[in-house]
Amino acid sequence: MKNLLCYQCINYLRTKNYIPPFSIFILFIVVNYTFVPNPILDSYSFTSIMLFFLMGWFTITVFHTEEEGQKVITILHSKGQSAYNRSLFIVCVAIAFCLSTVSVIYPTLIGAFSEPPSVLHLLMGFLSHFSLSVLAIALSAIFTRELIRDRQNTWWGVLSILIIAVVIATLKNVILQVKGLIWLLPPVHLVLEMMSSDDSLKYIPTVFYWQFAWIFIYSMLWIGLFFFFLRHKRKW
Numbered sequence: 001m002k003n004l005l006c007y008q009c010i011n012y013l014r015t016k017n018y019i020p021p022f023s024i025f026i027l028f029i030v031v032n033y034t035f036v037p038n039p040i041l042d043s044y045s046f047t048s049i050m051l052f053f054l055m056g057w058f059t060i061t062v063f064h065t066e067e068e069g070q071k072v073i074t075i076l077h078s079k080g081q082s083a084y085n086r087s088l089f090i091v092c093v094a095i096a097f098c099l100s101t102v103s104v105i106y107p108t109l110i111g112a113f114s115e116p117p118s119v120l121h122l123l124m125g126f127l128s129h130f131s132l133s134v135l136a137i138a139l140s141a142i143f144t145r146e147l148i149r150d151r152q153n154t155w156w157g158v159l160s161i162l163i164i165a166v167v168i169a170t171l172k173n174v175i176l177q178v179k180g181l182i183w184l185l186p187p188v189h190l191v192l193e194m195m196s197s198d199d200s201l202k203y204i205p206t207v208f209y210w211q212f213a214w215i216f217i218y219s220m221l222w223i224g225l226f227f228f229f230l231r232h233k234r235k236w
Contacts, residue, residue: 004078004087008065012091017061021054025099033107037114044125045195047103048132049166052188054099055136056158059092063144064154082227085146089137089223096133103129120204128191131215135186136162138222147229161186187215 012018028050032043066074071084078084104125108117117125143157169189190211 001087005090008087008091012062012065015065021057025054029103029106033110033112036112038112040113040117040121040199041124041195041197043107044128045192048128048191051099051103051129052132052136053162055096055133056140056162058095059137059140060144060154060158062092063088092137093134096130096137100126100129100133120201124204127212128195131212132191134219135215138219139186141226187218190215
C-alpha cells in the first residue's frame, strides 16, 4: 500500500489537476481575511463550507487522475480494485487534512481575529474543516467514474449533492417534523450549529465531540456504500 500511495501522490501532482481548486482555495482564504478583525468561530464556519465544496472538486480530480487504460494497469499491479480505490480515498483525506490545517493556522498567523484564538478555538476550527471535508469526499466518491460512466453526470451529481447537503442544513426545523429523517441526511447542520457558538466558549461541550464523531461515522457509511456499489457493479 505504501508504494501505491506514493505512486498515486506523484501521479496526481504530475497531472496539475489540483491547481484550479487549490488556487481558488488560496484566493478565498486570503480575500476572506483581508479585512480584520474577524470573529473566530463564525469565520471558521464560513471557510469550512468553502472547503466542503472544494473537496468535492479535489475528490473528482483524484479519482479521475488516470485514463482508463493506465488505471487497469495500476489495478493489476495493486492488490485489486479495492486497494486501488482505498489509496485514492487516503490521498483525498491527506489533502483534506492539509487544507484544514492551513485554514485554521493561516488566519491565526496573520492576526486576522479580534482576539488570539485559544487551543479550544483551533481544535473546533480544525474539526469543523476536516469533518466537512471528509463528508464531501464520501458524498462525492459516489459520483466518480467508478460508478458513473458519464463525466458530465459526475460533475452535476457532485455539485447537486453538496448543494443539497447545505440546503438541508438550513431546513433543519422543517426536516425534524419527519421523525428519523434527519439521521439519514448529510449532517452539515451539526457543524453550522456548533460553530455558531460564542467565541467566549470556555470548553467544548461533550455533545460536540459526539456530533463530530457522527459526521465521521456518517462519512464512513457512505464510503462503505461506495465499495458496496462497486462490488455489485461488477455483477451487473
